[in-house]
Amino acid sequence: MREKFYRVLVEDYANHPRTILLSTHLIDEIATVVERVYIMDSGSILLHDDVDHIRANSHLLTGNQEQMEQFTKKRHVIYKESYGKGSITAIYGTIHEADRMQANKLGIVIDGLPLQKFFSYLIEGGQIIE
Numbered sequence: 001m002r003e004k005f006y007r008v009l010v011e012d013y014a015n016h017p018r019t020i021l022l023s024t025h026l027i028d029e030i031a032t033v034v035e036r037v038y039i040m041d042s043g044s045i046l047l048h049d050d051v052d053h054i055r056a057n058s059h060l061l062t063g064n065q066e067q068m069e070q071f072t073k074k075r076h077v078i079y080k081e082s083y084g085k086g087s088i089t090a091i092y093g094t095i096h097e098a099d100r101m102q103a104n105k106l107g108i109v110i111d112g113l114p115l116q117k118f119f120s121y122l123i124e125g126g127q128i129i130e
Contacts, residue, residue, distance in 0.1 A: 041123045051115070058118040061089045063108035071108055079121035090121050 013020060038048040047054075061068060068087040072080075079090035090113050095103075103110050113121075 039119055039122060046122055054115065054118065055112065057092055057094055058113035058115070059091050059093075059095055060111045060113040060117070061087075061091065061103070061108050062111075063087060063103075063106060067106035067108060071103055071106055078118070079124070090117065092118070092122075 009020065034051055036048070036050050037054070039046045061072070063071075063086065065082055065085055065087040068089055072089055072091060076092045077089055078092050079088075081088045095110060100110060
C-alpha cells in the first residue's frame, strides 16, 4: 500500500510541482521519491542536503583497526565498531581517488553506506563500540 502511495505522490508531483513535507523513519522506502532531506532529532536539524549528495559522501569502511585509525584520523566518523583486530567505520565526507588508493594500500574496503544506516548513525551521535 505504501508503494502505491509513493507512486501516486510522484505522479501528482510531476503534474503539480511543489514542496511536500514527509515525516518518516522508513528512509530507504522514500529515498527514490525525495530529492532533498532534512534530518531532525529532538527538534534540531542535524543535516539538510540533497539525497544524491548524501549518498555520494556516506561511506562504510572495513579493515584492520590500526590502519583504519590512520585513514580516518582527519575524517568525520559517524560510527565505529571494533571486532578483534578489525574495524567497521562509517564516515561522511568526500573520498577522492587518491584516498581510495591510500585505503586500498592499507587494506581498507570502501563501500557505500545505505541511507537508513547513515541516518541511524547520525542520530545516534557518532556511536563508538569498542
